[in-house]
Amino acid sequence: MLQAALKLVFVFAFFLLSSIQSVSANPLGLRPDERNASIKPTTKNGETTFGLRYGECSSRSYSGDRTENDCKNGNIRSSLKKKWVRVGSTVRYSFDFWVDPSIAYAGWKNSNAKGFLPGAWDTRLRIAAWLGDGKHNYLYLLKLDKRYGVRFVGKTCASPSDFGKWIPFEMTVKWSRTNDGTMTVKCNGKVIYHVSGKPTTVSTPHCYITNLCNPKLNNNPGQIGFEMGLVMQGFGPDWQRWGYSTPFTPFNGSIVAKFRNVKMKRVRIN
Template structure:
């Protein structure tokens, strides 16, 4: 028996209150659970609205359980999220949809990130994500919905909501066919307006891949399952935060009153189609137009496929720049309008019958090549892009390319006036001296390392190898030496490989994209 009746009354009242609270609390959205790494404020639902809040340093000490001995507090992450309990798999078509509303007091500015140059305007990135789609491995994030006061709410740097609209409800939808081949497609929409679309590509690979974006560019991961996480996560600076300038802790700054976001109408729907009935009807019209012109689309049923996309691009030779660079649901109307014009029938025939991109010949060497970083984008003339790649069939230790393309692109004739390749391998002092004796200079990076520059000779539409490349090969170590021939005499193969696998379309510098395609088509000669 309780000796103090006042205490007994208080405890009894507490029990009654707690029971009532549990009985009246709204459940989480169907198919979701609270994330085990949430901070001190867990998501709650009231009247169908899930409320998420994060506060400065209110993190979780729960070990990740992957053997690294890490947790959110150590890495500076603060989160309040729910996760979809069913992971989707390769081959499934899904729509993820929800309404969101950021607190109008939201004030996070983001941060300047050199790795985000070429992806975000001025390299201004965000540590705050509102939703993510992730593979099962460490640092295997594929897509994120981010937010800051410069770029607003954005998906792959495409703005979903303007900063001045914070506080208003908006609807985000991601339709995707998860795929590790060209059968994949993805469409992101905000308030029923498409902000990003891609077709005919592997959707299990991150289009924006750098380490601080939870993606390792050279890891070559091939995830087969995908988890959906909803709710705010402020990523930190990681365990190495002391090595960065101007950081006082591993945490990025969360405003004193915290960051809040409301979400409602959350749904995950399987078995969706990419094209609406109206878009499918328009595609069917385009396919019939291509067929009438003697070009063979993949089908006449209004279904998007690779052959139709290639036929639309190459059935007729349109004036340069008059058609979009790819056929997808956002550019479908432009293609349909172009092929509906009577004068289109009299244009010269393209290369649709071949069923492939317009390559002058197949590459002798196949190289899976990707661009990690573009320091200049759009119509800038200065090019500084970092490439990495795997050479199929080459011996281990000599099967990787890691180089930078430097140069000055001239948009008047769509070619480079200056073109150099810079190897990423660090050179020893002896290698620097030996390269100099062969007539090759080096560039010193800010970290103090030296790298050889191979400046190509230029005459018209030909970029010939500089003299004494054999001497340079002898001057360098085994790994950098093995890369020299691929750049000085085999760059056409690199270009053809990028065109054959569609990688050239993802290049962020417009001039470099034009250049690579022209090299692949045989319009520009690089090396021999």
């Protein structure tokens, strides 16, 4: 009897230990967004998985007594919240990302993107973001759709033919309000974007309203945050006025992306 009980305890401990080893903490200590929808981010064996389903949103208010929420605005999230650094820091962000090739969202033609993107073909879907601590102060987005793949400031990071493969991403940036700012972005080891001798927190290259950036606001952030995961923007609280039948951006099936080897460290640039 005692031997059987000890065996049962051993088996229970084995499965408990296996569970602890396979399910790990989220990278960089990032926390799940409290407005995540039905598919919660999960980190297991070093890989963090995010997923979206059409129309599945959070009704949690944005802040205080505001009446707006993601369901009213058509936003859907499966993301991890911000990791902040102070302006003046030089930081290297790196990770590998993977996009499910079954994605069935092609993006949209956005009049706000004229002059920024070829044919003004844009996307409401992002997989990572860098933002200031001001209002409507998103600075850079890593954007996704099945037509163009993954783009950063309109530059191709991964083509649709790369979906289903792990793609290394690296951004080395000095966050600066003055002309000593610098930024280099690499995908698969290839430089796709570089700027130096310019501010990196004030005048962003693709600042328009559907990029969650308002060019009329003179934001001067003191901190820069990093978010990772899937966020699909909807049509906003005025969706009916714009003639839409729903606040949600249409797509079929589910959208899945994974991250691994997520790192963020301060560096020195020679």
